[in-house]
Amino acid sequence: MTTILWRPEVNALTSPPSYVPRHVPRAVLGNDELAARMEQRNPLYTQTLVTSFFLDLADELGEQLINGNQVTLANLFTCHVTFSGRLDSPDDPLPPLAESLNVRLYPSKRLVETVSKNGQAERLAQEKKLPLIAKAKDSLWDLKDVLNPNGALQLTGDDLYFDRKQVGAGECVIEGTASGRTVQTRFLKVENSEIIFMPDIPSQPFPWNNEYKVSVSTRYSEHGTLRTTTYEWPLRTPVLIPNFGPGIEIGILTGAEDTAYVSVTGGTASGEATLRIQVILDLQADYLRFNLLDMTEGGLAGAVVNVTANGDITLPGFAGSTIMTLDIRVLEYAALKEMLRNTYNCRLVDVLVIT
Structure with a gap:
């Protein structure tokens, strides 16, 4: 079992400054990732079936809230609507729902107790500004963690921008896990939250060595330290x-x-x-x-x-x-x-x- 990561962050609202503990997710899991995990747990499930169930659950939850109901899933969460806004008299009409309606979701007591009882917190050093690659996908096939020589690789995250025209300001690199390293040059977009480029892929010794890592390096000031992040999941070529x-x-x-x-x-x-x-x-x-x-x-x-x-x-x-x-x-x-x-x-x- 892994730990729950956290790090101290400055609370700018207090004087003198204080710090607040901030959770740092190890990964962000969506429908496909959770469905794959559930398929591993129970061979009677398939990833396609579980993904469909998640979509049906979202539709059903929305319909029940529209009908004015509260939904409680045992040992998981309770979901209901609330209203906000000011009424000058009890006879005033409700403001438009787009302005006054909120949807609230609260974890169950058992879920909170299970996580707090069985989890173990691990402190990280106070954060330095670093680029972050949260997701990589091929834009042609729209598949995560695929490195397509005939497509464009899209990296999304935070603080990714570097000035590609300035020597030493930063770079994006694809590196084979067996051998080979290529600095990328064919960029379509370089922004803080997104980099898109047509990949130049280094060769590796054998055809089955189709596993690669992608990294981004950048400086946040002219004389600042070059800071590098490597995407946590391997990319694979066809x-x-x-x-x-x-x-x-x-x-x-x-x-x-x-x-x-x-x-x-x-x-x-x-x-x-x-x-x-x-x-x-x-x-x-x-x-x-x-x-x-x-x-x-x-x-x-x-x-x-x-x-x-x-x-x-x-x-x-x-x-x-x-x-x-x-x-x-x-x-x-x-x-x-x-x-x-x-x-x-x-x-x-x-x-x-x-x-």
Whole structure:
């Protein structure tokens, strides 16, 4: 179990200045991330099913509040509407709802007690101003943590701006986890909250070494210290699968290693395709779960195949795909599990370009 991070921040409203403890999130999880975690906990769930449930819950919650109801989810939260505004007399009409209505959400007592009883706080040093990369995604496929040589990489966060025309003012770098480092030059936008650029991707020793890190460095004053941030999640380039069919062996789902953890060995297809392969470490059952995905988060998915050791596996396609089956070979089962646990938060996805 990890700790709850916090750091002291100056409270500018007091004189002399005092400090307030401020929570520092380790990560920001959305629907897809929570759905993937729930899929790991319970093999009866699928990421697509849980994501759909979240969307339905949001719709139902909104409808109940519109109908004037209060919603309480046991051990989670209570949600209801409140009103604000001034009435000069009890007969005055309510101001327009856009000005007076508020939606409030309160955590349950049990949730607060569970977190406070089982959590452990960890103090961080007082913050220095640093650039922050909160999210990276390919703008062509709209997929997080994908480094597409034919697209544009979008970084969003805080304090990212640097003057690209001034030597030494800052830089953006893509670095392979096995080898290779390239300073980026083809920028479409450089702002405090967003950087967009067409990536120049350094080569790495083997085709399956498709794992990269991206960092941003900047100075906040002419003679200031160069400050650097590295995005916490690896980026992965698409893996090319040419001459698709029996007899091939192309490494995938690997990091910086000299040997591939998994390889594509063949399959059946009615045409070319670009799709994704996903592997999840099921922590509760202690095995790996493989399946094929389309190119949309929360979109179509093939049936899951559970894997407990090295060996050959056939993954079925999904509705509408030209790939009917994909044959893979798990070569380093234990090492793949370890990488999933330590580097990828138990979920790893590769884009496959099959021709």
